Amino acid sequence: MISLTSPVETRAHQWPAGLKLGLLCFVTGLLFITDHLIFHSVFLLAIVVLYALPGRAFFKSGWQHLKILWPFVLIVVLWHLWTDELQRGSIIAFRMMSTVALANLVTMTTRLSDMIDVVHFLAKPLYRSGLNGRALELAIALVIRMTPVLVSKGQNLTWAWRARSTRHSGWRIILPFTVLALDDADHVAEALRARGGLINPEK
Incomplete structure (x- = not known):
């Protein structure tokens, strides 16, 4: 078995696990009560920047973890394109990518033992x-x-x-x-x- 914690040290590695998990829950809830396409687009772009800040190795590792999400995103977009609700489908796809990317970011910067302590x-x-x-x-x-x-x-x-x-x-x-x-x-x-x-x- 392997851990998803990134070996690339970032400032977020020093944050308490409880704080990161609490912020994750709060931001995820905020994403689900907001239905503005521009907001979700800018938010997802901000997450991409967060992944890129620690360097190429961190960004590449995070991307590898998120590649499995693309088939689901494609299905959502194609379905809403078929039902003529492309904007709604784009919002759902952006929200899906943002929430999973944030959760992955928390996992990459938090030791498993710290998460278990919170649980x-x-x-x-x-x-x-x-x-x-x-x-x-x-x-x-x-x-x-x-x-x-x-x-x-x-x-x-x-x-x-x-x-x-x-x-x-x-x-x-x-x-x-x-x-x-x-x-x-x-x-x-x-x-x-x-x-x-x-x-x-x-x-």
């Missing part, structure tokens, strides 16, 4: 009520760490198919990809059991 603080009421908040903490950590791993393995399967066939892979890699995902899940489950499982540390 642990927010999950304290669960511990007090006798519920197992550790499961929530581990679930968030696994999603953050395993998502890029699965994306990378899907790309490797696609490249392997292209090396052996002139046809587009499409649905043909779904089964091997599912087997790989299940195999990874099995290994993670074994590792968790070897380390005590999901025992509530607060008990």
